[in-house]
Amino acid sequence: MHSQDDSESLAGRVAEACAQGGPLRILGSGSKEFYAGPCAGRLLSTRTHTGIVHYEPTELVLTARSGTALAAIEAVLAESGQMLGFEPPHFGSGATWGGTVACGLSGPRRPWSGSVRDAVLGCRIVNGRGEVLSFGGQVMKNVAGFDVSRLMAGALGTLGLLLEISVKVLPRPECEITLCFECPFAEGRERMIRWGGSGLPVTGLAWDGRLHLRLAGPEQAVSTAVRRIGGDRAGEGDAVWNGLREQTHGFFAGEGDLWRLSLPPAADTGDLSGSWLIDWGGAQRWLRTDAGPAEVLAAAQAAGGHARLFRSANPPAMRSAPLAPALAALHRRVKAAFDPAGILNRGLLPEVF
Amino acid sequence: MSLPERSVERAAFLRELKRVLPEEALLSDPEDLRPFECDALAAYTVLPWIAVLPETVEQVRAVLRLCHSQNVPVVARGAGTGLSGGALPVADGVLLSLAKFDRILEIDPANRMARVQPGVRNLAISEAAAPFGLYYAPDPSSQVACTIGGNVAENSGGVHCLKYGLTVHNVLQVSLLTVEGEPLTLGSLGLDGPGYDLLALINGSEGLLGVIVEVVVKLLPVPETARTLLAAFSSIEAAGDAVAAVIGAGLVPAGLEMMDNLTLRATENFVHAGYPIDAAAVVLCEMDGMAEQVEAEIARARRVLESHGATEVREARDEAERRKFWAGRKAAFPAVGRIAPDYYCIDGTIPRKRLAAVLGRIGELSEQFGLAVGNVFHAGDGNLHPLILYDASHPGELERAEALGEEILTLCVEVGGTVTGEHGVGIEKLGPMCVQFGAPELRQFHALKAAFDAGGLLNPGKAVPTLMRCAELGRMHVHGGRLPHPELERF
Structure with a gap:
């Protein structure tokens, strides 16, 4: 695998921009640019900053530079029978490690194997002053100092340029089976609640008009679970999960606004109408609707969660509900603590800035 | 960070607190303050200026507003079971107990x-x-x-x-x-x-x-089933290798713990769990989940442990014995506490593969300092708890125990680990933090702290050392040949 350490030059570029006050637009392959939103500034690419710095299968830890291809990392893990537990979406063949962590998006396995931030153990970053800093490490348990590493996950590069990220990885299950059930949403929701709390070895639970259940573990455990539950082995195998992860599922086709709602799994969204796809056992819901943003955002908040306009042909400036004033003010102070000149990915996180 | 000048007098401040708190929620008599003078790191004690035990969020708000307006530090406290002095009061601050929020x-x-x-x-x-x-x-x-x-x-x-x-x-x-x-x-x-x-x-x-x-x-x-294996080893190295092999085989045990011989003997005398006391180390390995899953995983774990040098692998016959296996492990600290007047618990985390080397070095340091060390290890996640035995009534022994502890933590950092896995920095590990982090990281921590608490009133003097303190202690985080605090004069 290609390996090159650009830490020094990347830090130099940030320090220079800090001195001159010129904003920077940090970019890997751009596969998730649609999600992060528009951002002005001189391009600072992480693409040549590549390589797996450290991987020890018996430690369940991998460290890679931010420009490393996500696909390459997954291939190396697969060789040792391991995987990223958070099953991140690529949304493009060039998806990089840095973009994966900066966007903080997780796939169908997330409720059972944890999110990107759950897996993060440590990082090396360049803060907005151009300083190279290390936080966390390569061990599972570490409470020395504030947990800056996990704060970086999902921060869209607004707090620092990610140089290296260490994560906990997981063994691949010995056996995986997907079952499929014809049922309307009301019944699907009831089963999701029941199975989600059952102790069965569930690693995927989604409803798209049919209910899909993925079971994983040792062969005999999976077959026992199948016997207990019944249901049909899905003809399409595990294709549905990849379709959910990469949004290649038919539901995602088309140009209309796509909302993501993050909710308590059993939440009732009341009168909010539209076309729904339910993932994460009910905790992540995709919605296509004619309802206005105010209605969607309010319904998500009323249900105890939050919503974000995930894809849109004409994205408005406000894609999620503004944070409460005290929380927004705190966000601005946290941003300033890392990036006092406000040069890193300026304009991302519009609910704050 | 030095605290801003507090001008308010204690009596005047008490009068103001009385306006927002019921009488019984306000403690100022030294006798009443005594129970709050330390947490479970009892070697450090400070009598708080005032202690408050509010019952409603509104009361907590009122206390915080008052303290903030008068520049009075606040230390929050739960049950006081922390092992790093995180809830140690400050002498000129309010100790805020959340004990009444128990619903x-x-x-x-x-x-x-x-x-x-x-x-x-x-x-x-x-x-x-x-x-x-x-x-x-x-x-x-x-x-x-x-x-x-x-x-x-x-x-x-x-x-x-x-x-x-x-x-x-x-x-x-x-x-x-x-x-x-x-x-x-x-x-x-x-x-x-x-x-x-x-x-x-x-x-x-x-x-x-x-x-x-x-x-x-x-x-x-709640998992349907939990089953536990106990494996004995004739050397610490073999036990460490077996733990790595269990993980390498793709198993994720619910618990994977190790105890060395000293701890094993102390614990067996205390709880009679039936541990093999002649073993150099034992590994406890628990699987939980659906019965069939556990069956398969226990069988695989047993094979791995046996093929990696276990002299004996035994499964808890029933729930009572399984609980006993764990009771022993969970009682390891008090058990060791019975064989020495005092013990000092260290909380480093290391990459698992460095276990044998680290334990070997701890053994050497133990001899060098003349203090026995027992080792309990959350082997699954690399969290090591060396227990340093000492007698505080012997002059200088506590200081020797602390010095040995810091040597061990420095060793943890050197092998790529951390100075605290789960007990926190508190007041106790401010020195070792200077070993683990350089000035730029510490400055970033302080900037982050200031984003939440510009005046530095919440739990001051804990968790993150000042740059000045690191320089004074002479503990150097040397990274890439650079000295960590070039801006400061050396003492």
């Missing part, structure tokens, strides 16, 4: 979550969730007494972390009050929250960023 507000079985006040005991959550077949996974050894607010503040672990994660992985939402008394909600009732992941940041922040007034935790289904 479980809601168990929501459909959403598998519990909404609780910060003073609820860790184990009480699982007890309240049990009728629904649910439990709260993180289980620090002090779970009978420690509170969820303290667990969040310390990002507490436990013996089941490898499979179920730390506190940070099991908390959905935290409501806190800022130093100004402003309410904030971090996270959401879904699996993530909007904006920055400040919820992750709050976990393990040791009371420096805000005062936690409510926590929503994730509940998990």
Whole structure:
């Protein structure tokens, strides 16, 4: 695998921009640019900053530079029978490690194997002053100092340029089976609640008009679970999960606004109408609707969660509900603590800035 | 960071507190303050200026506003079971006990979550969730007494972390009050929250960023079955290799623990768990889940342990024996406490593969300092707890124990680990923090702290050392040949 350490030059570029006050637009392959939103500034690419710095299968830890291809990392893990537990979406063949962590998006396995931030153990970053800093490490348990590493996950590069990220990885299950059930949403929701709390070895639970259940573990455990539950082995195998992860599922086709709602799994969204796809056992819901943003955002908040306009042909400036004033003010102070000149990915996180 | 001048007199401040708190919630008599003078790191004691025990969030707000307006420091406290002095009072500050916030507000079985006040005991959550077949996974050894607010503040672990994660992985939402008394909600009732992941940041922040007034935790289904293997080894190295092999075989045990011979003997004398006391080390390996899954995983774990030099592998015959195996492990600290007048518990984490080397070096240091060391190890996640035995009544022995502890922590950093895996920095590991972090990182921590608490009033003097202190201690984080604090004069 290609390996090159650009830490020094990347830090130099940030320090220079800090001195001159010129904003920077940090970019890997751009596969998730649609999600992060528009951002002005001189391009600072992480693409040549590549390589797996450290991987020890018996430690369940991998460290890679931010420009490393996500696909390459997954291939190396697969060789040792391991995987990223958070099953991140690529949304493009060039998806990089840095973009994966900066966007903080997780796939169908997330409720059972944890999110990107759950897996993060440590990082090396360049803060907005151009300083190279290390936080966390390569061990599972570490409470020395504030947990800056996990704060970086999902921060869209607004707090620092990610140089290296260490994560906990997981063994691949010995056996995986997907079952499929014809049922309307009301019944699907009831089963999701029941199975989600059952102790069965569930690693995927989604409803798209049919209910899909993925079971994983040792062969005999999976077959026992199948016997207990019944249901049909899905003809399409595990294709549905990849379709959910990469949004290649038919539901995602088309140009209309796509909302993501993050909710308590059993939440009732009341009168909010539209076309729904339910993932994460009910905790992540995709919605296509004619309802206005105010209605969607309010319904998500009323249900105890939050919503974000995930894809849109004409994205408005406000894609999620503004944070409460005290929380927004705190966000601005946290941003300033890392990036006092406000040069890193300026304009991302519009609910704050 | 030095605190701004406080002009208010104690009597005047007490009068102001009396206006916002009921009489019984305000303690100022030295006799009443005594119980708050330390946490479980009893070697350090400070009598607080004043202690308050509010019962409502409104009262906490009023106390914080008052303290903030008069520049009075505030130290929040849960059950006081912390092992690093994180709840040690400050002599010119208010000790804010959250002990009266002990109500479980809601168990929501459909959403598998519990909404609780910060003073609820860790184990009480699982007890309240049990009728629904649910439990709260993180289980620090002090779970009978420690509170969820303290667990969040310390990002507490436990013996089941490898499979179920730390506190940070099991908390959905935290409501806190800022130093100004402003309410904030971090996270959401879904699996993530909007904006920055400040919820992750709050976990393990040791009371420096805000005062936690409510926590929503994730509940998990109680595993159908749990089975435990006990494997004996004739050398620590073989035990360490076997642990790595279990992980390498793709197994994720619910618990994977190791004890060395000294600890084993002490523990056996204490709880009579039936441990093989001639072994150099034992490994406890627990699998939980569906019966068939556990059956398959236990069989594989047994094969791996046997093929990696276990002299004996025995399975707990029944639930009673399984509990006994764990009772011994969880009682390791008090058991060691019986064979020496005092012990000092260290909390480093290391990459598992360095275990044999690190234990070997600890053995050498133990001889060099003339103090016995027992080792308990959360082997699954590399968290090492060397217990240094000493006698505080012998002059100089406590200082020697502390010096040995710092040597061990420096060793943990050298092999790529950390100075604290789960007990926190508190007051205790400020020195070792200077070894682990350089000035730029420490400055970043201070900037982050200032974003939450510009005046430095919340739990001052804990968790993050000042640059000045690191320079004075002469502990150098040398990274890439650079000295860490070139801007400071050397002493």
